[in-house]
Amino acid sequence: MFSTNSLVTTAIRDFSETFPEGVIRSSWSLASQNVQVMQFRHNRSELVVPPLTNTLVALSLSATKNLTVRINDQEFSEPLQRGDAVIIPAGAASEWRCSGRDADYDMLHIYLHSGLLAKASADTDFDVSQADIGVEFRVRDPHISHIGLSLLQELDDARLGSKAYVDLLAAQLAMHLLRRHSVSNGSVRSYRGGIPRYKLRRVIDYIRDNLGADLKIAEIAQQVNISPSHFTRQFKLATGLAPHQYIMQKRIEAAKKLLSETEIPIAQIALEIGFQSQSRFTTLFRQFTGTTPRAYRAKNAFFGVSHRALEGACLPAAA
Numbered sequence: 001m002f003s004t005n006s007l008v009t010t011a012i013r014d015f016s017e018t019f020p021e022g023v024i025r026s027s028w029s030l031a032s033q034n035v036q037v038m039q040f041r042h043n044r045s046e047l048v049v050p051p052l053t054n055t056l057v058a059l060s061l062s063a064t065k066n067l068t069v070r071i072n073d074q075e076f077s078e079p080l081q082r083g084d085a086v087i088i089p090a091g092a093a094s095e096w097r098c099s100g101r102d103a104d105y106d107m108l109h110i111y112l113h114s115g116l117l118a119k120a121s122a123d124t125d126f127d128v129s130q131a132d133i134g135v136e137f138r139v140r141d142p143h144i145s146h147i148g149l150s151l152l153q154e155l156d157d158a159r160l161g162s163k164a165y166v167d168l169l170a171a172q173l174a175m176h177l178l179r180r181h182s183v184s185n186g187s188v189r190s191y192r193g194g195i196p197r198y199k200l201r202r203v204i205d206y207i208r209d210n211l212g213a214d215l216k217i218a219e220i221a222q223q224v225n226i227s228p229s230h231f232t233r234q235f236k237l238a239t240g241l242a243p244h245q246y247i248m249q250k251r252i253e254a255a256k257k258l259l260s261e262t263e264i265p266i267a268q269i270a271l272e273i274g275f276q277s278q279s280r281f282t283t284l285f286r287q288f289t290g291t292t293p294r295a296y297r298a299k300n301a302f303f304g305v306s307h308r309a310l311e312g313a314c315l316p317a318a319a
Helices: 114-123 142-156 162-180 197-209 217-222 228-239 243-261 266-272 278-289 293-300 302-312
Strands: 023-026 035-042 046-049 055-060 067-071 074-076 085-088 094-098 105-112 136-139
Touching: 023 142, 035 142, 035 162, 055 142, 055 162, 067 085, 074 136, 085 142, 105 142, 105 162, 114 162, 136 197, 142 162, 197 217, 197 228, 197 243, 217 228, 217 243, 228 243, 243 266, 243 278, 243 293, 266 278, 266 293, 278 293
Parallel strands: none
Antiparallel strands: 023 035, 035 105, 046 094, 055 085, 055 105, 067 074, 067 094, 085 136
């Protein structure tokens, strides 16, 4: 366990101010005002880091088993695989402890400046004052991993245009964090306790990415290393819905989007969102919406409106 008094409070820009020997390479030469990127080697058994002035996305560059991290008042003791990310918001302090052969491992640190997040929020009409990016541990997000590895490559092969490219990647990452990893995201806006928020996000993402599969509670619970019965109770406490109710709600939401925005046959939509038959889909869709998929499409289809508008438009008479 960590000492409750071990985290100091003087804010710093990045880990190099605490442990400069850990910096293997960095983007300082690019002089970007939006982002700082560095490959950082953790080779101390314990590293205490004061609160950060920037939001940090730390991408694991190797597998690490015997790692315990405390970020503010949250403690994590889960192994990291290559590509796993840790998100530490601005203002959060952390302490990293590792033992044995795992006490020497590399991470890619991406420090996003507050101004970059503000610009990303303005570009998307997202109220950054309402966005709590929050602490997350062992984030398995292919988009974050891809951006991180692209930034790492720029550290290896800086060339003409590198600064502009790094700034572009940083802006994409900032927008992605606001859209997919902030509390204001509709998926987790109703968080009320229960399952830890970083695990709730992992579950939400897993359900979203596997709506078309035969989702089992045991498989979902396994994603966050919780027993199925405990997971069901904690998930309901966090969201107000039992897991099967939440899954059904998301399937119906996905169905509405496909019915209104595409011309995909209803039978195919049923299969794509996890129903075994069109009749079962129709029955449950009616229970949730009070109408059938066909009637919903006829009333709400965007493509249908555009087709009717085109058909009703008066063409100029031929000369």
